[in-house]
Amino acid sequence: xxxxLVGLGNLGPQYDNTRHNIGFNVMDILAKDLQIExxxxxxxxxxxxxxxxxxxxLIKPTTFMNLSGKAVQYYMQQYKIPLENILVVTxxxxxxxxxxxLRSKGSHGGHNGLxxxxxxxxxxxxxxxxxxxxxxxxxxxxxxxxxxxWKDTELPLVVEKAAQSVLAxxxxxxxxxxxxxxxxxx
Numbered sequence: 001x002x003x004x005l006v007g008l009g010n011l012g013p014q015y016d017n018t019r020h021n022i023g024f025n026v027m028d029i030l031a032k033d034l035q036i037e038x039x040x041x042x043x044x045x046x047x048x049x050x051x052x053x054x055x056x057x058l059i060k061p062t063t064f065m066n067l068s069g070k071a072v073q074y075y076m077q078q079y080k081i082p083l084e085n086i087l088v089v090t091x092x093x094x095x096x097x098x099x100x101x102l103r104s105k106g107s108h109g110g111h112n113g114l115x116x117x118x119x120x121x122x123x124x125x126x127x128x129x130x131x132x133x134x135x136x137x138x139x140x141x142x143x144x145x146x147x148x149x150w151k152d153t154e155l156p157l158v159v160e161k162a163a164q165s166v167l168a169x170x171x172x173x174x175x176x177x178x179x180x181x182x183x184x185x186x
Contacts, residue, residue, distance in 0.1 A: 001053075001054050001055065001085065002054075002055045002056070002057065002079050002080070002081050002085060003051075003054060003055070003056045003057070003081065003085045003086070003087070003172075003173050004057050004059065004072070004075055004076060004079065004081045004085065004086045004087075005027065005030065005056055005057065005058045005059070005086075005087050005089070005169060005173075006023070006027075006058075006059050006060075006061070006068070006071075006072055006086065006087065006088045006089065007023030007024045007025070007026055007027030007028075007058070007059070007060050007089045008020075008023035008024070008061070008065060008068055008088060008089065008090045008091070008113040008114075009021035009022070009023050009024030009025075009060060009061075009065065010064050010065050011045075011060075011062050011064065015147065017149055017150065018146070018147050018148060018149055018150075019091055019133040019145070019146050019147070019148060019149075019150065020065065020091050020133075020146045020147055021091075022089070022090075022091045022131045022133065022158075022162065023060070023088075023089040023090050023091065023131070024060045025162055026089045026129075026131070026162050026165045026166060026169070027047075027058050027059075027060050027089065029162055029163065029165075029166050030058060030166045030169055030170075031047050031049075031058055033166055034049045034050075034051060034056070035049070036048065036049035036056075036058060038058070038060070040062070042074065043061060043062060043063055043070055043071040043074050043075075044059040044060060044061045044062055044063075044071040044074075044075065045059065045060040045062060046058065046059050046075070047059075051170060051173050051174065052174060054173050054174065056173060057075060057079055057081070059071060059072075059075050065112055065113040065116075066112045066113065066116055067116055068113040068114075068116050068117055069116040069117040069118070069119060069120025069121060070116075070120060072086065072088070072117050072120065072121065073120050073121060076121075083121070083123065083125060083126050084126075084127065084177075086126050086127060087127045087128065087129060087169060087172050087173075088113075088114070088117060088126065088127070088128040088129070089128070089129045089131065089165065089169070090111060090113060090114060090128060090129070090130060090131065091111075091130075091131055091133045091146065092109070092111070092130035092131060092132055092133065093109075093110075093133060093134070093135045093142070093146070094109060094130075094132075094135070095130060095131070095132025095133070095134075096132045096134055097132055097133060097134040097154050097157060097158070098131075098132055098154075098157040098158060098160070098161040099131075099132035099161075100129060100130065100131055100132070100161055100164060100165050100168060100184060100185075101129070101130045101132075101185055102127065102128075102129050102130075102168060102172065102177065102180055102181045102184055102185055103127065103128050103129075103130065103181075104125070104127055104177055104181075105124050105125045105126065105127075106124060106128065107124060108124075114128070127172065127177050129165060129168060129169065129172075131161065131162075131165060133146070134154075164184065167184070168180055168183070168184040171183055171184065
């Protein structure tokens with residue numbers, strides 16, 4: 001059994017530790033936990049390893065957020081990973097800061113990375129872990145908010161929930177989506 005675990009974000013130091021890069025951050029924590037090394041490969045930064053008896057492939061697309069689908073499709077095909085064994089980790093404006101939600105499918109909700117994945121894969125039927133970033137921004141300031149750094153007051157909760165996201169991902173791989181949703185969508 002192989003699993004493709006995808007963290008969405010943008011490459012470059014100007015995007016480090018921004019709300020939009022929480023997917024990259026969660027993949028970094030997971031890779032460290034599983035002692036997986038990343039390397040730059042075609043369309044993504046990639047790490048391969050094992051979680052107990054399961055093979056996992058971690059990717060952080062280098063295509064920038066709006067073209068994430070290219071990397072997802074490429075690595076699905078490369079490793080022959082079925083749609084139900086993919087988990088996309090993404091930021092979500094509709095959820096309060098630190099709230100995590102596992103879903104088996106859903107719309108892109110205006111998220112350009114999810115929109116592109118949906119367009120490329122031609123389906124909304126793929127699992128995702130949505131990480132709440134809140135929506136405390138002034139009108140017409142959404143881009144600045146999403147690409148902005150976490151507030152100091154948010155950081156302890158973000159660190160805690162990023163670690164919980166790693167546990168949710170492990171549960172997805174080892175116990176299945178339904179069990180992981182029951183455990184972590186509280």
